[in-house]
Amino acid sequence: MSQDRIPIADPAAENAELAAELEAAVKRVLASGRYILGPEGAKLEKDIAAYTGAAHAVGCNSGTDALHLALRAADIGSGDEVVMPAFTFVATAEAASYVGAKPVFADIDPATFCLDPRSVEKALTPRTRALIAVHLYGQTAPLAELAALCRDRGITLVEDCAQSLGADESGRGSGSWGEFGCFSFYPTKNLAAAGDAGLVTAREPRHAERLRMLRHHGSRKTYYHDVLGYNSRLDELQAAILNVKLARLDEFNARRASIARRYGEWLAGSSLVLPQAHGRGRHIWHQYTVRHPKRDELRAKLEAAGIASMIYYPVPLHRQPLYAPDNEGVRLPATDEAAATVLSLPIYPQLGEAAQKKVCDVLKSCA
Numbered sequence: 171m172s173q174d175r176i177p178i179a180d181p182a183a184e185n186a187e188l189a190a191e192l193e194a195a196v197k198r199v200l201a202s203g204r205y206i207l208g209p210e211g212a213k214l215e216k217d218i219a220a221y222t223g224a225a226h227a228v229g230c231n232s233g234t235d236a237l238h239l240a241l242r243a244a245d246i247g248s249g250d251e252v253v254m255p256a257f258t259f260v261a262t263a264e265a266a267s268y269v270g271a272k273p274v275f276a277d278i279d280p281a282t283f284c285l286d287p288r289s290v291e292k293a294l295t296p297r298t299r300a301l302i303a304v305h306l307y308g309q310t311a312p313l314a315e316l317a318a319l320c321r322d323r324g325i326t327l328v329e330d331c332a333q334s335l336g337a338d339e340s341g342r343g344s345g346s347w348g349e350f351g352c353f354s355f356y357p358t359k360n361l362a363a364a365g366d367a368g369l370v371t372a373r374e375p376r377h378a379e380r381l382r383m384l385r386h387h388g389s390r391k392t393y394y395h396d397v398l399g400y401n402s403r404l405d406e407l408q409a410a411i412l413n414v415k416l417a418r419l420d421e422f423n424a425r426r427a428s429i430a431r432r433y434g435e436w437l438a439g440s441s442l443v444l445p446q447a448h449g450r451g452r453h454i455w456h457q458y459t460v461r462h463p464k465r466d467e468l469r470a471k472l473e474a475a476g477i478a479s480m481i482y483y484p485v486p487l488h489r490q491p492l493y494a495p496d497n498e499g500v501r502l503p504a505t506d507e508a509a510a511t512v513l514s515l516p517i518y519p520q521l522g523e524a525a526q527k528k529v530c531d532v533l534k535s536c537a
């Protein structure tokens with residue numbers, strides 16, 4: 171690998187920029203002797219609740235667990251259906267499968283890659299108990315519309331906020347609209363741990379209490395177990411790292427927005443379809459995702475120039491071997507089109523202007 175290679179994300183560069191603060195935080199935790207469910211985790215929960223505007227926040231082991239715990243806390247289970255996009259990471263659907271419910275896939279709006287409320291309505295049945303709205307690439311699914319639809323029908327709204335911490339709609343943060351908001355702090359996310367970590371926000375105190383039990387072996391009190399739970403606790407080292415970075419998140423998200431603006435200017439006039447902000451609130455540019463019918467050729471050209479790119483996601487969930495047998499008749503044209511044409515470009519707060527220019531120059535020479 172060339173030293174000049176431009177990665178798609180660069181967690182090490184972010185950690186290097188914050189090295190002094192991160193090292194102090196890690197040392198503090200090591201010296202404390204408290205490694206799981208301690209003051210760092212409690213601070214993170216309090217600060218994320220305040221940051222998103224959610225009433226409660228409960229740390230856990232990953233974004234996947236956050237989704238799973240949310241569906242358990244909502245008592246979703248066998249015989250229930252959970253509507254969601256197929257254009258998402260598999261964890262969204264796995265959560266429904268883990269609790270014995272059926273994932274039911276709806277199509278997306280081709281302009282924003284997020285759920286199309288019209289398609290959601292068509293996917294609803296009397297068995298629908300929950301809707302998972304995925305805020306893909308850093309901006310919200312149409313929350314006002316989806317929240318109203320869920321409220322009218324008594325459906326639980328779960329937000330998959332793995333890619334959207336800091337995004338909002340009409341000033342109201344992602345993770346504060348639904349009964350639950352599920353966050354991932356996977357190392358390439360906008361708020362990134364140095365390992366696995368996640369968190370669930372909740373509106374209802376009873377849900378928050380249940381989430382706290384579920385993440386800790388179904389117990390309120392150690393060695394007393396009321397329900398079947400899990401070991402999905404947030405550890406103090408990850409929480410301490412996240413606390414350092416949460417204080418810088420707005421600044422880092424603003425740097426991503428500047429890169430997106432520059433990409434937009436420099437790629438204008440090419441044959442690429444550029445990503446659109448929906449205009450209902452803040453986009454945090456977790457990904458900068460273009461579209462092109464010859465996406466694979468463009469990707470090869472970028473690769474030859476030492477520039478990484480990624481396809482999120484090449485195979486939509488209704489076509490994955492895991493879910494295809496149950497979805498033979500399902501038609502999701504906008505989802506299929508997106509899967510065939512999307513290409514995500516490097517975007518992260520430490521990406522320099524020369525690298526941004528190089529990405530655009532290579533793309534403009536072939537698109």
Ligand SMILES: Cc1ncc(COP(=O)(O)O)c(C=O)c1O
Nearest residue numbers: 232233234259261332354355356
């Ligand atoms: C949309 C979406 N949902 C869920 C997850 C799962 O999060 P994690 O990897 O922390 O389990 C991710 C991230 O990987 C994601 O991007």
